[in-house]
Amino acid sequence: MKNFCVIEKNSRENHAGSKARNDVAEILENCGYTPVCVHHSEEKGTLDKLKMSVLTLSDWNHVSKVADSNNRIIIQYPLAMYPKVSQLAVPFVRKMKKKNTRIILLIHDLESLRGLTFASEKEFLELADEVIVHNEKMKQYLLEKGYSFQRIHILGLFDYRIPGFQPASERNRYEIAIAGNLKAEKCGFLKDLKQVQGNLEYHLYGPNYQETEKNPQVIYEGQYTPEQLPSVMKEGWGLVWDGGSVHECQGAFGGYLKFNNPHKASLYLASGMPVIVWEQAAIAPWIREQKLGLTVKSLEEIPELINRMTEEEYKEMLQNVKKTGEHLREGSSLKKITDEIESNEQ
Numbered sequence: 001m002k003n004f005c006v007i008e009k010n011s012r013e014n015h016a017g018s019k020a021r022n023d024v025a026e027i028l029e030n031c032g033y034t035p036v037c038v039h040h041s042e043e044k045g046t047l048d049k050l051k052m053s054v055l056t057l058s059d060w061n062h063v064s065k066v067a068d069s070n071n072r073i074i075i076q077y078p079l080a081m082y083p084k085v086s087q088l089a090v091p092f093v094r095k096m097k098k099k100n101t102r103i104i105l106l107i108h109d110l111e112s113l114r115g116l117t118f119a120s121e122k123e124f125l126e127l128a129d130e131v132i133v134h135n136e137k138m139k140q141y142l143l144e145k146g147y148s149f150q151r152i153h154i155l156g157l158f159d160y161r162i163p164g165f166q167p168a169s170e171r172n173r174y175e176i177a178i179a180g181n182l183k184a185e186k187c188g189f190l191k192d193l194k195q196v197q198g199n200l201e202y203h204l205y206g207p208n209y210q211e212t213e214k215n216p217q218v219i220y221e222g223q224y225t226p227e228q229l230p231s232v233m234k235e236g237w238g239l240v241w242d243g244g245s246v247h248e249c250q251g252a253f254g255g256y257l258k259f260n261n262p263h264k265a266s267l268y269l270a271s272g273m274p275v276i277v278w279e280q281a282a283i284a285p286w287i288r289e290q291k292l293g294l295t296v297k298s299l300e301e302i303p304e305l306i307n308r309m310t311e312e313e314y315k316e317m318l319q320n321v322k323k324t325g326e327h328l329r330e331g332s333s334l335k336k337i338t339d340e341i342e343s344n345e346q
Contacts, residue, residue, distance in 0.1 A: 001070060001071055001072055001102075001345070002034065002067075002071045002072070003031075003032060003033040003034065003071070003072050003073075003074075004033060004034050004035075004036055004063075004066065004067040004071060004072065004073040004074070005024075005025065005028040005029070005033040005034070005035055005036070005073065005074045005075075005076075006035075006036050006037075006038055006063060006073065006074070006075045006076065007021070007024075007025035007028075007035045007036070007037055007038070007076075008021060008025075008037070008038060008039070008040035008076075008079075008080045009037055009038070009039055009040060018226070019160070019226035019227070019263070019267075020108060020158050020263045020266075021076055021080065021108070023158070023159050023160065023161045023331070024076055024106060024158075024159075024334060025076075026161060026331075027159060027161070027331040027334045027335065028074060028334070028338070030331070031334075031335060031338045033074065033338075034066075036062070036063050036066050036067065036073075037059075038055075038056070038059035038060065038063065038079070039052065039055045039056070039059055039081075040079075040080035040081060041080065041081045041082050041085065049082055049084075049085060052081060052082060052085050053085050053088060056081060056085050056086075056088045056089055057088055059089075060088070060089040060092035060093070061092060063089075063092060063096075064092040064093075064095045064096050067096055067101050068096070068099060068101070069096075069099035069100055069101060070099070070100045070101065071101045071102070072101065072102040072104065072341070073096065073101055073102070073103060073104065074104045074105075074106055074132075075093070075103065075104070075105055075106070075124075076105075076106050076108060077105040077106065077107050077108065077124055078108065078109060078111070078118075078120070078121070078124075083111075083118040083120050084118075084120070086118075086120040086124075087119060087120045087123065090120065090123045090124065090127070093124070093127050094127060097127055097129075102129045102130065103127050103128050103129050103130075104128065104129065104130045104131070104132065104341065105124060105125065105128040105130075105131045105132065106131075106132040106155075107131060107132060107133050107134070107138070109260070110138070110141075110142075110259070110260075112145075113138075113141065113255075113256055113259050113260070114252045114253070114255075114256050115252050125142070125147050126147070128147075128149055129149065129150050129151075130149055130150055130151040130152070130153065130341070131149050131151075131152055131153070132153045132154075132155050132337055133152060133153070133154055133155065134154070134155055134156075134158075134259070134260050134261040134282065135154060135155075135156070135259075135260075135261055135282045135283070135286075136154060137258065137259050137282045138259050138260065138282070139152050139154060141259060151341075151344060153337045153340055153341070155261070155333055155334065155337055156261065156286075156333050157261050157265060157266050157269070157283070157324075157328060157333060158261060158263050158266045158328075158333065159266065159328050159329075159330075159331045159332065159333045159334055160230075160263075160266040160267055160269075160270035160328045160329060161329060161330075161331055162227070162230050162270055162271075162329045163329070165230055165231070165270075165271075165329060167230075167271060167272025167273075167322065167325060168234050168272060170234075171234060171235065171236040171272070171273065171318070172234070172235065172236050173236035173237065173306055173309070173314055174199055174200055174201065174236065174306065175200070175201045175202075175203060175234075175235040175236050175237070176200060176201070176202050176203070176235055176236070176237045176238070176239050176276065176302075177203050177205065177233045177235040177237065177238045177239065177268065177273065178190070178202055178203070178204050178205070178206075178238075178239045178241075179204075179205040179206055179229060179233065179238065179264055179267060179268070180205075180206050180264045181206055181207060181208055182204060182206045182207065182208050182209040182210075183207075183208040184208075184210060185244075185251075185253070186242055186243075186253045187241075187242065188243065188244030188245075189241060189242075189243060189244060189245055189246050189299070190202075190204070190209075190218065191212045191213070192245070192246045193215060193217065193218055193246065193299070194215050194217070195246050195300065196246055196299050196300050196302065196303065197300070197303060198302070198303025198304075198306075198307075199303070200217060200302065200303055200306070201217050201218075201219060202217060202218045202219065202239075203219050203221050203233070203235055204218065204219065204220045204221060205221050205222070205223070205224060205229060205232070205233065206223060207223050226267070229267060229271065230267070230270060230271035230272075233268075233271055233273065235273060236273070236274070236314075237268075237273060237274055237275065237276050237293070237294075237306075238264065238265070238267070238268025238269075238271070238273040238274070238275050238276070239275070239276050240257070240262050240264055240265050240268075240275055240276065240277040240278070240281065240283075241276075241277075241278060241299065242254045242256070242257060246298060246299040246300060247298045247299075247300070248278070248280075248297065248298060249278045249280070249281070254278075257277075257278055257280070257281040257282065258280055258281065258282055259282055260282060261282060261283050262281075262283070265277070265283055266328055269292060269321055269324050269325050269328055270325045270328040270329050271325070272318070272321060272322060272325055273321065274292055274293040274294070274314075274317045274318065274321050275287060275292060275293035275294075276293055276294045276295075276296060276302060277293065277294075277295055277296075278295070278296065278297075279295040279296055279297050281295075290320060290324065291316065291317055291320045292317065292320055292321055292324060293317070293321075294306075
């Protein structure tokens with residue numbers, strides 16, 4: 001049995017999504033998986049959809065021939081492709097499955113958890129022999145939906161490869177980094193940070209930031225690539241928070257935190273920063289247990305929690321983050337899963 005992995009031709013965008021996929025591809029290659037390349041969409045409209053339809057048929061025909069029979073293939077899901085165009089890959093995945101190639105989906109996102117419905121999600125999941133999910137909550141969601149897999153692997157936090165990186169030795173715990181796509185529907189809470197009392201500064205990194213009114217405590221630092229960010233961010237905390245309110249995570253983006261492990265949490269921890277997360281987020285219990293940050297019901301709780309924390313407590317947290325960050329930078333999360341997959345076949 002040979003091991004293959006599907007990877008998208010290189011995607012260079014200033015948000016975490018492309019970094020996550022590129023890291024998965026690199027780690028799988030390092031673990032001995034043979035890469036099979038497919039194209040990714042560029043979100044440029046009708047002409048791009050037509051072009052991608054042709055390329056998707058060609059790409060996946062090639063994939064099905066390379067990973068022909070009695071092999072193993074890991075597919076990153078969803079495909080970095082328009083949802084309807086993604087469906088064109090399904091017959092080729094089905095063809096591989098019929099020839100006893102094990103189909104393993106590594107799940108980055110499930111759009112159904114955001115209230116969106118795509119036929120391709122159900123079709124891909126029904127073809128999977130094994131899935132790699134973020135956490136126990138995502139696993140339970142899929143089981144409750146009636147999917148039946150031979151094995152479900154729990155990844156934990158996504159890896160965040162930064163070869164040779166050394167985290168900053170000094171951090172200001174009264175500064176908070178907020179990195180990622182800053183569009184209003186995802187980060188609407190930014191306009192209300194003035195409601196959070198205290199002597200905190202918020203440093204924003206990412207595209208689509210629109211300043212509605214001046215707040216001296218909010219500083220926009222600009223856009224950087226996912227590879228550059230760890231060296232640029234020197235703040236004391238990284239915030240994982242979505243939605244339009246400082247009081248709780250709301251809407252589709254906020255609710256999604258109950259099921260996923262956000263890649264920005266990996267970014268912060270790999271960069272050497274403790275995290276602040278919503279107490280109902282799927283990663284919150286683990287953050288508390290490992291003492292990697294703070295979990296809060298509302299952003300308004302943050303100033304008091306930071307003020308109450310002693311310097312010794314913060315330094316202990318930084319040491320915990322240092323160890324976890326090293327594992328994420330080395331790709332340990334996915335390496336553990338590939339070992340698990342291999343051992344199950346022996």
